[in-house]
Structure formats: C-alpha cells, structure tokens
Amino acid sequence: MAPSARSCWRRGAVAAACLAAGAAFAQEPRDHAIPSCYEQLRDFAPRETTGDLTVIVDQTTFLDARMRQIIHETVDRLVRPGTRISIAVFSAYVDGRYLDVLASGQTETAIDAKQRDFVPKRELRQNDQCLADQLAFAHRLVAKTLDAAFAGIDPNIVRSDILAALRDIGRRVAEAPSGNRMVIVVSDMLENSSITSFYQGSRLRDVDPKVELKKTLDAGVRADFAGARVVVIGAGIVSDKATDGRSYRDPRAMLDLEDFWRRWFAASHGDIVEFGKPTPLVEIGWAPPPPAGASASVAAAH
Numbered sequence: 001m002a003p004s005a006r007s008c009w010r011r012g013a014v015a016a017a018c019l020a021a022g023a024a025f026a027q028e029p030r031d032h033a034i035p036s037c038y039e040q041l042r043d044f045a046p047r048e049t050t051g052d053l054t055v056i057v058d059q060t061t062f063l064d065a066r067m068r069q070i071i072h073e074t075v076d077r078l079v080r081p082g083t084r085i086s087i088a089v090f091s092a093y094v095d096g097r098y099l100d101v102l103a104s105g106q107t108e109t110a111i112d113a114k115q116r117d118f119v120p121k122r123e124l125r126q127n128d129q130c131l132a133d134q135l136a137f138a139h140r141l142v143a144k145t146l147d148a149a150f151a152g153i154d155p156n157i158v159r160s161d162i163l164a165a166l167r168d169i170g171r172r173v174a175e176a177p178s179g180n181r182m183v184i185v186v187s188d189m190l191e192n193s194s195i196t197s198f199y200q201g202s203r204l205r206d207v208d209p210k211v212e213l214k215k216t217l218d219a220g221v222r223a224d225f226a227g228a229r230v231v232v233i234g235a236g237i238v239s240d241k242a243t244d245g246r247s248y249r250d251p252r253a254m255l256d257l258e259d260f261w262r263r264w265f266a267a268s269h270g271d272i273v274e275f276g277k278p279t280p281l282v283e284i285g286w287a288p289p290p291p292a293g294a295s296a297s298v299a300a301a302h
Helices: 005-010 015-019 065-078 121-151 162-174 209-218 251-267 294-301
Strands: 051-058 083-090 100-106 181-186 228-233 270-275
Touching: 051 065, 051 121, 051 162, 065 121, 065 181, 065 228, 083 121, 083 162, 100 121, 162 181, 209 251, 251 270
Parallel strands: 051 083, 051 181, 181 228, 228 270
Antiparallel strands: 083 100
C-alpha cells in the first residue's frame, strides 16, 4: 500500500521519496491536501501566508482544450511558496450538484534567515528539500484537481447559479489570513437562475447593468471578498458543441455584461483586474504585498 503524503512528512522522511508515490496516494483530506514540512520543526514554521488563491470553476461552461490550457498555465504561475490554494466547482442546484471545494492546502516558505543558525544542519537540509518537493507536489495537485473540475463540466445544464456560488465562496475568501487575496472565476458569467437570467433564448440578452445590480442587491445577493483581486476567464464564451453553432455574443451586450459584474464585485468588496472575454489579455500575477497593517484596516472598513 502506498503511504499517504501526510504520513511521509510525519516520519521526517525526505519528501522526494514520498512524493515519488504521489500518483498512488489515497484521497487526501479536502482542506489539508498539502502536508506540512514543519511537523518536526514547528517552532521555526513561518506564521504568515504570502497569498490566498481561490479558483472557482463553473461546470455549466464549455471549455475547449485551448481554454483549459490557459487556465492551467494561469493558475500554475500563481502557485508559489507561502500560497494558500483552494479549488472549487459549482453549477446549479440540480442532480446532486452544488458548490464544493475539491481541494485546499498551503505551500510553506523557508525558515527565516535569522533562525537558520539555530536549526541542526541535517534537519535544515531535510527541510529545504521538503519545501522544494512540497512545491512540486502542490503544482501536481493543482493540475490534477483542475482536470477533475473540467471532467465534471456539462454545458447542457440549463440553470447556472453564478451569483449564489460567488456569494457563498466569498465567505471563505474573506476568512483567509492573508491580505493578498486573488479569486479566479472560470465561467461564461451568464447567470440563469431564479434571481435573474442573462439569456433570451440561447442568446445573451441586452443587460442593463444598473437595473440588474439593483435587482440582485435587493434580493440580498452580495458577497464580501475583503478586497480580493478578481480575474474572470471564459466570460461570454460561445459553445458550438452546446448550441450547434447558433449562438452569437454581441460586442455591446458583452460590454454591458462586464459592466454589471464590475459593479457587482465592487459592491461585494472585490476588484476585477482582468475580465477575460473569454481569455485574459494580460499575464496574471500577484500584487505586491500590502503594507503592514493594511489588511487589518481593510477588514475594519468592511
């Protein structure tokens, strides 16, 4: 039987030996899918995260191979030491489908330079190696989890509860300990629920951003993303597979769609930094860390 990743770390073994069996790991715990390298060196473990990354995938949105590759590459670039990572899926509340976090975990940073002289050299070498292997493990875990999210996509699902899913995932984002938050929303952003619908037949209807925002806020559908930077990938994507080539996205309607979502995220303490229609046109990266105490002031403001 292959060892679990967690048991490898607990034995103090060099992570590479354990991670060689990574493909054979049994199901890892959902919220602690990346085991710690500091089981034996807890007194030296860094206490802060450098960034919080949440990826949420709309499983009603058709994604071709190119789109999936772009998502993989975008998320992979954001996985670095000290990153808390969560990958979630949603569609509509039908046929056993619901908002679900598939995997979540945190990569760790190295022991502070001022503390390294207090750690035995052998344990220091093992810790350094473990961190390198942990990061490689995290990259593989993210790729595997994204593939699992993509495998569950069904563009034939008529309903799409985007607003409700974002409202609910916002609670998780706001509770993140890092002030450097990023949310990647993989979706066509075409709400089709009891709250509102952006469709007219199979086409994107003319959306009045102000009217739709008032409707959603009056329904109590808003979130608190605690100042997170938001990246949308897939907005307005046309699925020839799902619509037999009959669908068309009017450029003016797409501008109104973007305007609505920018307003809604702003009302939900989020900042859209890239609205991919459907793909991002700039490389997505982390913002510089906020000044000391900034995250606390942001939280107080909300």
